[in-house]
Amino acid sequence: MNLPPLTLKKNISTRLDGRVHVDSKWSAAGVTQQFLENAETYHARYTDNDHWKYLVGQAIDLAGVNRQAALRILDIGSGSGNTVFAATDLLPNAVVYANDISPQLLQILVGIQEHLPHLEGRIEAYCFDLHKDFFADDTFDLVIGGSILHHMFDPEAALKNAARWLRSGGKILLFEPLEIGGHIMAAIYLSLLAELEFDADPRLIAHFKAIGHDYEARFGVPRVKPWTSGLDDKWLFHPNYLREMASNIGLTFEQIAPISPDLAHIFSGSVRSTLNCAGLGDVPTPDKMWEVLAMFDAGISADLKKRLTSEGIIILAKP
Ligand SMILES: C[S@@+](CC[C@H](N)C(=O)[O-])C[C@H]1O[C@@H](n2cnc3c(N)ncnc32)[C@H](O)[C@@H]1O
Structure with missing residues (x-):
């Protein structure tokens, strides 16, 4: 069972590749083979469900997210699903829209989901470049991004899009390298x-x-x-850059906490x-x-x- 399709911006259209919605004008800008042709190797090397469940759990508690709420979540740069599967476990009434520029990683993600009957109807995958204004404004209750912003040519432009698609009162939870x-x-x-x-x-x-x-x-x-x-990994973030970027976009900067327990x-x-x-x-x-x-x-x-x-x-x- 699929989730209901989301409203997209007027100039955007998608085609279905298996279960993944792919931007009709998709191109692999700004990423190298490790996320594309070599997606299986990347997935095998970096999948760590327990680690990401711990991190997403920390972040939703720091942000005061109600774990029982029926949230519509956008996961940006989902890859093969580390943060997506953490979110569906920790937030049992939420549905997750997974975004990535890599069709290969998203195919791995939906392939995993297909073997987990309890996740039927809870995850939908969209392949597009986060620099593009893609979804209708105010679509999501929460945005999660695991190690994604430092891959962007223009982190502020990408974050501005995610902020547009988030409803007022919603939170953005990011996990990023710091300068x-x-x-x-x-x-x-x-x-x-x-x-x-x-x-x-x-x-x-x-x-x-x-x-x-x-x-x-x-x-x-x-x-x-x-x-x-x-470079795939393009940046490290100084707290002042993050604060200034948030303020430019009209977001409130709440906090930075260490990732390591x-x-x-x-x-x-x-x-x-x-x-x-x-x-x-x-x-x-x-x-x-x-x-x-x-x-x-x-x-x-x-x-x-x-x-x-x-x-x-x-x-x-x-x-
Ligand atoms: C370090 S991986 C993180 C994957 C996943 N969040 C995780 O924690 O395992 C970064 C991801 O960002 C994706 N990515 C890079 N540039 C992107 C862009 N412009 N738009 C959307 N996704 C992008 C890559 O394909 C890759 O899956």
Whole structure:
């Protein structure tokens, strides 16, 4: 069973590809193969239902969302559904409209849904570019976006669209990488290189260098660099940029909270998680690496770590 089709803006039309509504003028602007041809690999590497259920649960409670309400939710940049399946679990009376620019990831999402009979009639997928004003204004009660805004060429334009489609009184829950914490992580990777470059497994060293470069490439939103358009992960967000963007759009900036439940091991946990995501979880790691990370974890107070978190839950509201 499908959800009732939504009203779209006058100049927009869609065609059905299986169960996914695809923008008739769709093009894969601003994304690389990892989300398109290589969607299955991306899905296998980054699907983590428990992690996302925890994060979405945190965000809906911070935002004061009533878990029993019959909400119409828009999930932006759903990919293969991490936040979508978290939302349908945590908000049992909600329906979720999943958006992504990748038809392949949305096909994986609806494929999973088809094997979960309790989710019949609760998820509908729309493939389009979030930079496009697509849905009628005031369509949704809540917007959720897991790691999506930092993929946009123009985060403000994309967020402005999501805000238009949200009804007054609704909230926007985002999970995004943060710039101040990015500087600390870059310093940590440089420190690991200083300690280990000539002793550790070359795969670890190449990984530390790559992550360091990745951070450097993304500092300074909205300053577009010559390489920005070629990156999937384009930005890290400074709190002032987020505040100013919210205010430009007419949204209220409510708060940023750290994503990690474990502030005690926030830096070692972050490095461990990037190793796992890069498929390097089994590469032998020297004790010295964990000693360096433990120094950062022990040397920075819990209060300061909240400000230095490299990823945050961001809560915005539409007055
Ligand atoms: C890091 S993934 C996050 C996926 C999912 N939210 C999750 O947490 O697993 C970013 C997603 O943004 C999508 N994306 C990138 N640019 C987009 C755009 N302009 N409009 C809509 N989706 C986009 C990608 O295809 C990808 O699925």
